[in-house]
Amino acid sequence: MNQKKTDKVNMAVIGLGVGRWHADSWTQTANTRLVALCDADEKKLTQAKEHYGVKGYTSYQELCEDEEVDAVSVCVPNYLHAPISIYALEHGKHVLCEKPLANTISAGEAMVSAAKKSGLVAMVAMKFRYTNEAVYIHRLLEEGKLGEIYYGWTTYLRQLGGIPGMGGWFTRKPLSGGGPMIDNGVHFLDVLWWLMGCPKPTRVSGATYAKFGPLGKGASGWNRVPEPDEFSVEDLATAIIHFENGASVLIDNGWAGFVPSEVIGLRVMGTKGGATMWPFAVCEESEDGRVSTSVPDLTGSHVDTQFFHFADCILNNKTPISSFENCLTVLKMLCAVYESADAKKEVEIL
Template identity: 35%
Template sequence: MIMIKVGIIGCGSIGVKRHIAEYSKLENVELVAFCDLVKERAEAQQEIYGGKVYEDYTELLADESVEAVSVCTPNYKHAEISIAALEAGKHVLCEKPMGITLDEMDRMIEAEKKSGKQLMVGHNQRLIKEHQVARDYIAEGRLGRIYSFRTAFGHGGPEGWSVDGKDSWFFKKDQAVMGAMGDLGVHKADLIRYILDEEVVDVGGFISKEAKEFSDVDDNAVCILRTESNVIGTLQASWAFYGEEDNSTVIYGDKGVLNLLDDPEYSFIFTSSTGEVVRENYGGIQTNDDEGQSKKSFVMEAFIDALVKDERVPVTAEDAKKSVEIILNAFESDRTNKIITEE
């Protein structure tokens, strides 16, 4: 059996509850190194899984036993660490958003090409069955001509689950750069591109910081998107949904409608214009509550599976960059009061 030896860079909530938790369930993975600026967090994982502990990620990258790393750090460090890891000969799974500027994302892509290793970005939305079946329905023409959509991702904010609560890097402009839009909006930008299998060409963004006085970053946003085939729709990202988490997407076509993660009982509902109704529950998606954490996100499994089989990772850096571009264009639209058109 091929084993992939993995190091974790960043042992906060995402690193522990998502990456380490899922890697630990995979038979092809050996967790061999943990790194965090707060050494005790890395040591806590060492006590469970063994391996080595580092405070400096460059020392972990110098560890020849590490074959692949997960980058689970504040947003502003994603590019720096991912590039260094690729240059050190490691495969990389980077948390979203992939980067915070076009230039640094281009440098990440170039580093991957030069390294001969793989760089994957952790967009789990496109990997769950509800969204994969939806993409198939659309490709098969079961919805007919798609003309609109609405997609939303909102919850009460990272203070409810982050290891540092309200003091988390998520709320600090110099570390996060983007708030709800970088945390949640980029997921939905990626999902719409994936489900429709086309690019977004026009973006209008309305982005605010009203809900959290302790935060330096955006906490609520509504965007209007237009795709290359003239499908128009809305994308909402919010850390101000103080109630049930909303992770829903609705796709409208002239032959039917898809409701995805939009119903408490059925995670997939297709209603055709002729009255046919298909209701399925494929298991839904991970959430940040304790029950939701037990669900598979498939990201780590997909990453390792690609490495073991020597296949291309399912979420490439080139692809992920396009999703971040939508978010950056939304910020530019909000700043200039203009629709931003992708050239």
């Protein structure tokens, strides 16, 4: 891994949708500075350049020639994660790529190969791993306080109206890789799997449903029946995932459905204790055998944000917690959910 001698990493952002959050973060993070922006949309680029007062490019290839840039945030639609991340790595730039790693397993594998070949820092922006609650639960796991983790569960369901970017890349399977399972489910499965100690997945049984999107329902501000290629993803997916160590995960994710209000939840269950996020709580057995539930006070506790962690890995020659290689397994589980749903049977993960 390249080691830098300066105390700050010079960052650029490619793609200025959620990339604006990255740009804000690079200006606010102690070990980074924002030096350049890139968006193929000239209007967006001009607005952002004026806002941040930095240079801009409409071509990511030209941005990657800029020697002032040490590293890039890749914040473009999912199908562009692989070509742009690989190009950046081949041109000497460390990469923080938005989730999911890629829209297909083969694209994800190519990214992992490029990262290995480059020796640079290549990380996926799995933001939930870098939260106070997740780091607290992960520490309990590492200290053995939860015992053997045998079950995990997570849900995130939106009401009707929650389909994002209807008709655009989000709802076109060849561009996104899928609907809510790969879009939001990736975050929930990622942090749950990490809190379970990243066991090796072996088998997946999934089901997907598209009950609203194809009718033109479920997206706010959309009022016609989409063409089939405009909505070719699910609007709800559910799965059970089995692991080599015997543990399993139950997950569902939906963009649109009749739920009383948005539903969000995650839990890990071990032989000595358990924990939940949303709401955050820890359940343990005390020495006298009684079961107690608490909400640990995390006021004032500090964990590194994903942005600080990424730069810290560059400056101090560390491997990121959510490396491309680590997150390829998450992508494999998500793709297996779709494969199983299409095949209408359980599938194996190799």
